[in-house]
Amino acid sequence: xxxxxxxxxxxxxxxxxxxxxxxxxxxxxxxxxxxxxxxxxxxxxxxxxxxxxxxxxxxxxxxxxxxxxxxxxxxxxxxxxxxxxxxxxxxxxxxxxxxxxxxxxxxxxxxxxxxxxxxxxxxxxxxxxxxxxxxxxxxxxxxxxxxxxxxxxxxxxxxxxxxxxxxxxxxxxxxxxxxxxxxxxxxxxxxxxxxxxxxxxxxxxxxxxxxxxxxxxxxxxxxxxxxxxxxxxxxxxxxxxxxxxxxxxxxxxxxxxxxxxxxxxxxxxxxxxxxxxxxxxxxxxxxxxxxxxxxxxxxxxxxxxxxxxxxxxxxxxxxxxxxxxxxxxxxxxxxxxxxxxxxxxxxxxxxxxxxxxxxxxxxxxxxxxxxxxxxxxxxxxxxxxxxxxxxxxxxxxxxxxxxxxxxxxxxxxxxxxxxxxxxxxxxxxxxxxxxxxxxxxxxxxxxxxxxxxxxxxxxxxxxxxxxxxxxxxxxxxxxxxxx
Ligand code: BGC
Numbered sequence: 373x374x375x376x377x378x379x380x381x382x383x384x385x386x387x388x389x390x391x392x393x394x395x396x397x398x399x400x401x402x403x404x405x406x407x408x409x410x411x412x413x414x415x416x417x418x419x420x421x422x423x424x425x426x427x428x429x430x431x432x433x434x435x436x437x438x439x440x441x442x443x444x445x446x447x448x449x450x451x452x453x454x455x456x457x458x459x460x461x462x463x464x465x466x467x468x469x470x471x472x473x474x475x476x477x478x479x480x481x482x483x484x485x486x487x488x489x490x491x492x493x494x495x496x497x498x499x500x501x502x503x504x505x506x507x508x509x510x511x512x513x514x515x516x517x518x519x520x521x522x523x524x525x526x527x528x529x530x531x532x533x534x535x536x537x538x539x540x541x542x543x544x545x546x547x548x549x550x551x552x553x554x555x556x557x558x559x560x561x562x563x564x565x566x567x568x569x570x571x572x573x574x575x576x577x578x579x580x581x582x583x584x585x586x587x588x589x590x591x592x593x594x595x596x597x598x599x600x601x602x603x604x605x606x607x608x609x610x611x612x613x614x615x616x617x618x619x620x621x622x623x624x625x626x627x628x629x630x631x632x633x634x635x636x637x638x639x640x641x642x643x644x645x646x647x648x649x650x651x652x653x654x655x656x657x658x659x660x661x662x663x664x665x666x667x668x669x670x671x672x673x674x675x676x677x678x679x680x681x682x683x684x685x686x687x688x689x690x691x692x693x694x695x696x697x698x699x700x701x702x703x704x705x706x707x708x709x710x711x712x713x714x715x716x717x718x719x720x721x722x723x724x725x726x727x728x729x730x731x732x733x734x735x736x737x738x739x740x741x742x743x744x745x746x747x748x749x750x751x752x753x754x755x756x757x758x759x760x761x762x763x764x765x766x767x768x769x770x771x772x773x774x775x776x777x778x779x780x781x782x783x784x785x786x787x788x789x790x791x792x793x794x795x796x797x798x799x800x801x802x803x804x805x806x807x808x809x810x811x812x813x814x815x816x817x818x819x820x821x822x823x824x825x826x827x828x829x830x831x832x833x834x835x836x837x838x839x840x841x842x843x844x845x846x847x848x849x850x851x852x853x854x855x
Pocket of ligand 1: 386
């Protein structure tokens with residue numbers, strides 16, 4: 373399994389999931405409040421585990437990064453910075469020039485030098501310093517960083533998830549439901565690019581926007597904030613995220629002019645999560661229709677918005693005239709693919725008039741601890757699919773397994789990398805890197821610490837890391853010595 377010379381080998385992480393546990397915690401985000409909320413815990417929406425008991429990367433990052441470099445033989449690392457750490461207090465009053473298109477959508481935000489100075493004053497300097505330390509350590513170790521600007525927590529001053537859960541109509545801070553969040557996000561993106569641009573060249577504006585909108589606004593049982601089921605809000609939030617991607621793309625390009633790698637100064641993409649969908653019964657027309665619809669909404673819909681400006685807001689799988697907004701498709705230099713599973717889709721009674729109803733059939737064979745079906749061939753399929761439709765370079769930005777017993781991880785890793793290898797060598801797909809989810813066990817959102825995705829086990833009491841069997845295998849594959 374020889375991969376291209378300049379292939380990026382890494383692991384993927386997210387700030388909220390690994391940072392807390394040592395050093396200063398961050399109580400200023402919606403996710404923090406959400407997982408502490410007693411009603412959510414009592415209703416079993418969230419596990420009751422708390423992020424402040426996490427792996428403690430905030431302090432222990434030097435040893436974790438050393439593991440990535442020396443033990444795994446990696447040359448890259450995917451991490452995120454949390455907006456609420458950098459701006460725990462509002463930036464509403466930092467002036468920017470906002471332009472709207474004829475449909476009332478934000479189409480451009482201009483951050484002046486003066487506004488940048490104000491943002492610099494507002495930013496919480498201990499967090500900025502810590503992130504610089506972490507990024508500097510990556511540079512010292514020759515780990516090329518892929519930095520995600522938004523991997524899910526929103527500052528509390530932007531999103532109050534409990535009030536939204538209980539009464540969205542009267543809530544004031546409604547996160548991505550409101551266009552104003554796009555404006556604040558663009559200030560934050562500009563600030564991050566300006567502040568860390570000398571240490572970072574590869575950016576993802578956001579992680580899995582379809583999970584933010586789908587889990588947050590279409591499935592009140594998902595355990596994701598704000599825990600609603602409302603198709604209109606789902607559409608609105610997805611649209612605002614798509615617009616926010618474009619505006620943030622422009623900000624990063626504008627404010628990071630310093631190159632520190634062959635990718636520089638700013639190579640900016642999205643991290644998306646196309647999964648493999650299959651009709652449960654291939655002979656059933658209804659199952660086929662349901663599977664096609666889910667696949668379209670989950671895999672295609674958002675990418676069509678950010679790459680072509682096709683905003684299919686009535687979800688009829690056609691683009692009417694008033695749904696064409698090429699001015700909002702600002703750019704996307706690469707597409708990050710997070711791939712985990714195959715989903716079998718069965719037609720079901722529709723809960724939303726006008727849309728096919730569906731259910732995902734629970735996994736019965738080859739399942740992970742999350743109940744996800746292991747299906748490596750689906751990764752090759754998705755890479756081909758994404759490239760054929762969008763013609764952008766790709767990176768596998770997440771792929772991994774919750775496997776507490778450490779029985780399946782090694783095979784999982786090998787089989788998925790074989791599929792990527794085939795996609796590159798046999799299909800000619802430009803896949804630029806692979807980031808395994810994750811370096812260490814971490815806080816798996818609503819499910820807490822029980823789900824163990826790490827290449828290293830974490831003992832949450834002592835914070836001790838212990839390698840799983842896949843560590844040496846990953847090292848061999850990354851160094852080209854694995855058969
Ligand atoms: C997310 C990660 C998450 C992983 C496993 C991805 O959807 O980006 O934050 O931990 O899947 O669930």
